[in-house]
Structures are given as structure tokens and as C-alpha cells.
Amino acid sequence: MEYSPILAPVIALVAWTLVVMLWMLVSRMAEFRRLGVSFGNIPAGSRGADLEGRANPSAQWKSHNYNHLMEQPTIFYAIAITLALMGMGGGLNYWLAWGYVGFRVLHSLVQCTVNIVAYRFTLFTLATLCLMALTLHAGLRVLHDCGLLDF
Numbered sequence: 001m002e003y004s005p006i007l008a009p010v011i012a013l014v015a016w017t018l019v020v021m022l023w024m025l026v027s028r029m030a031e032f033r034r035l036g037v038s039f040g041n042i043p044a045g046s047r048g049a050d051l052e053g054r055a056n057p058s059a060q061w062k063s064h065n066y067n068h069l070m071e072q073p074t075i076f077y078a079i080a081i082t083l084a085l086m087g088m089g090g091g092l093n094y095w096l097a098w099g100y101v102g103f104r105v106l107h108s109l110v111q112c113t114v115n116i117v118a119y120r121f122t123l124f125t126l127a128t129l130c131l132m133a134l135t136l137h138a139g140l141r142v143l144h145d146c147g148l149l150d151f
Contacts, residue, residue: 006089009097010080016105017069023112024062031059058115065111069104072131076100079134086141093137096130103127 028048032038035054048063080097083089089097107123110116143149 004084004087004089005094006080006084006097009094009101010077012098013069013073013076013101013104016101016108017066017073020062020066020069020108020112024066027059027062031055061115062112065108068111069108072128073104076104076131076134079131079138082138083134086138088137088141093134096133096137100127100130100134103130 031051034056035051048060051060076097080089083093083097103123103126107120107127110119110123140149
């Protein structure tokens with residue numbers, strides 16, 4: 001069965017998100033041990049955010065990044081699948097999608113390790129530019145097919 005090439009970076013980002021989730025779990029469990037937290041003494045309804053101010057900030061960075069991977073990447077998944085369905089998942093769009101994934105992985109590595117905001121912001125901006133280009137390509141195609149653009 002054939003599939004659109006743009007689905008490969010989609011799968012890669014899902015896989016990376018699962019890696020970050022496991023990294024977060026390992027980090028959080030170590031921090032729980034350090035704080036003396038166990039499943040037996042966690043109050044009902046507690047959330048990871050309740051650890052803010054108690055837990056070592058670097059232990060929380062993985063959780064923060066995991067949450068970020070649940071935010072903007074959802075738009076990436078939507079536009080990548082849209083481009084695949086439109087038959088536009090190759091060429092420049094394929095490389096823009098890999099650019100997006102690469103910048104998001106680098107963003108994760110920075111946030112989960114050194115967490116320097118200037119570096120994170122730069123990587124986030126570069127990823128966002130890739131996402132904007134993918135969206136522009138899909139939008140222009142729709143406008144063209146509707147007869148609103150003639151090129």
C-alpha cells in the first residue's frame with residue numbers, strides 16, 4: 001500500500017512524544033522518591049502541576065515539554081494529514097514537515113536539559129515558520145481549486 005511521504009514525520013513526532021513521556025515518567029518518579037511521595041500518600045485529585053514550587057524545577061522541565069508536545073503539534077498533525085489527503089505530502093512540504101519535527105525535537109532537548117528560554121524561543125519560532133509554510137501551501141491550493149487564485 002502506498003502512503004503519502006509526509007506521514008513519516010508525523011509518525012516520528014508521535015514517537016518522539018512517547019519518548020518524552022517516558023523521560024518525564026522516569027524523572028518524575030525519581031523526584032517523587034526524593035520528596036517522599038508515594039501512590040499511597042498522594043491526595044485525591046492531585047496533578048503534576050501541584051509539584052510546582054516543591055519539586056526540583058529541572059525535574060519538572062520534562063513534564064512542561066510533554067505538555068507543549070500536546071499543544072502546537074496538534075496543528076501540525078492536522079495540516080500534515082490534510083496535505084497528505086490533498087496529494088501534497090511530497091517535495092517541499094515533506095521537507096518542511098521534517099524541519100518542523102527536527103526543530104521540535106531540538107526544542108524538547110533544550111527544554112528538558114538546560115532550558116534556556118532564548119534557545120527554546122528560537123527553535124519554537126523556526127518550527128512555527130515551517131508550520132506556517134505548510135498551512136500556506138494547503139491554503140493556496142484550496143483557494144486555487146476554488147477559482148479564487150489563478151496561478
